[in-house]
Amino acid sequence: MHVTSxxxxxxxxxxxxxxxxxxxxxxxxxxxxxxxxxKGLFAYHATxxxxxxxxxxxxxLVEAHFDLKTISPExxxxxxxxxxxxLKLSIRQEFNGWVIEMITNSKALLxxxxxxxxxxxxxxxxxxxxxxxxxxxxxxxxxxxxWNWFWSPFWDHADSETRKSYLRDHKASxxxxxxxxxxxxxxx
Numbered sequence: 376m377h378v379t380s381x382x383x384x385x386x387x388x389x390x391x392x393x394x395x396x397x398x399x400x401x402x403x404x405x406x407x408x409x410x411x412x413x414k415g416l417f418a419y420h421a422t423x424x425x426x427x428x429x430x431x432x433x434x435x436l437v438e439a440h441f442d443l444k445t446i447s448p449e450x451x452x453x454x455x456x457x458x459x460x461x462l463k464l465s466i467r468q469e470f471n472g473w474v475i476e477m478i479t480n481s482k483a484l485l486x487x488x489x490x491x492x493x494x495x496x497x498x499x500x501x502x503x504x505x506x507x508x509x510x511x512x513x514x515x516x517x518x519x520x521x522w523n524w525f526w527s528p529f530w531d532h533a534d535s536e537t538r539k540s541y542l543r544d545h546k547a548s549x550x551x552x553x554x555x556x557x558x559x560x561x562x563x
Contacts, residue, residue, distance in 0.1 A: 385453060385461035386411070386418040386480055403489040405529035411478065418461070418480040421488060424495045424525045425473045433475065436491055437464070440484045448473065460484075470501035470521055494533075495525040497545045507554035530555070 402408050406423030425433055434446040441454045441462050448466055455461040460481040467474050479485065495501075498510060501521055514522050533541065542552045 385455055385463060386416040386478065402485055403493070404532040405494060405525075406475075406488050406492055407524055407528040408485065416478065418478050419485060420476070420478050421485060422474070422476050422524045423488065423492055424470060424501070424521075425475060425492060426496050426500075427472070429492065430473055432491060433473075436487045437462070437484070440481055440487070470496075470517075470525075471503065472496050472501065494529045494541060497541075497547065497551075498522075498526060499547070499551055500545075501525075507548070507550040510551075510554050511558045 402419075406421050408419045408421045411418055411420055430448070437443060437446055440460070441456060443452065443454055446452075446464075446466070448468060451465045453461070453463045460483075461479065462481060462484065463478040465476045498505060498521075499507075502518065505518070509518075530538070538556065542555065547555070
């Protein structure tokens with residue numbers, strides 16, 4: 376998602392004061408969030424990946440915080456509420472799921488993301504033809520993007536029990552489980 380002049384209007388200092396958002400907010404590592412104060416935007420850039428089954432839940436969360444009648448796939452939209460909260464949202468289908476990129480100064484929306492979307496789909500879903508050993512090799516292109524923005528923020532901060540539970544719940548093959556357990560932090 377590119378930072379544009381409309382983003383500057385949506386996320387100015389005045390709007391940040393109204394939304395009461397700062398770069399010190401304690402958020403979960405996934406979905407990944409980056410404070411944009413250094414770019415003059417008093418908002419966070421958040422990126423996450425959801426499955427088809429989670430799209431309705433995401434739509435309801437956004438609609439609970441912003442006056443948007445409908446959210447549809449492959450959509451880009453900018454919204455501002457009367458209380459100063461704003462959202463610049465981009466949705467696209469990629470990696471066998473939905474990639475959500477947003478810039479927002481809504482702490483309530485970011486807290487809702489943390490509460491509702493705790494983990495990305497597994498690498499064997501995003502890249503069905505990928506062999507487990509490729510997870511520990513140097514990554515480039517779309518695999519590097521996916522790994523750095525979706526997988527690593529979750530996996531690198533998950534404790535041992537969460538990792539085991541994730542692998543079991545997502546029906547990891549023995550090869551995938553072994554590879555991810557033996558090389559827990561394999562982001563490049």
